[in-house]
Amino acid sequence: MFCKNCGKEIDDRAVICPHCGVAVTNDALTPSSGKMNALAIVGFVLSFFVSIAGLICSIIGRKQCNKRGEGGSGLALAGIVISAVGMAIRVIYLFIVIVGVLAAL
Numbered sequence: 001m002f003c004k005n006c007g008k009e010i011d012d013r014a015v016i017c018p019h020c021g022v023a024v025t026n027d028a029l030t031p032s033s034g035k036m037n038a039l040a041i042v043g044f045v046l047s048f049f050v051s052i053a054g055l056i057c058s059i060i061g062r063k064q065c066n067k068r069g070e071g072g073s074g075l076a077l078a079g080i081v082i083s084a085v086g087m088a089i090r091v092i093y094l095f096i097v098i099v100g101v102l103a104a105l
């Protein structure tokens with residue numbers, strides 16, 4: 001890998017750069033190094049309110065997480081599940097309402 005401070009090639013296991021002495025944090029080996037995927041967060045939040053928008057954002061967010069090595073993949077997955085459950089509940093609720101209306105006729 002390369003030192004982020006001086007740009008020189010250093011050992012992958014190096015903790016401190018031998019060229020400039022700056023502490024090295026190996027982002028390449030630890031993908032979830034704090035940077036969260038914004039779309040995964042948006043998707044997760046939306047999944048509680050607007051299921052379909054939450055589902056779309058979460059799916060795209062999860063793909064971006066895996067591609068860019070960003071954090072939030074688990075959050076995106078949670079968003080997908082919550083969106084799916086939310087939509088299922090609405091469909092069941094709608095079904096119950098329709099059955100109820102038909103039964104009342």
Ligand SMILES: [Zn+2]
Pocket residue numbers: 003004005006007008017018019020021022
């Ligand atoms: Zn360096």
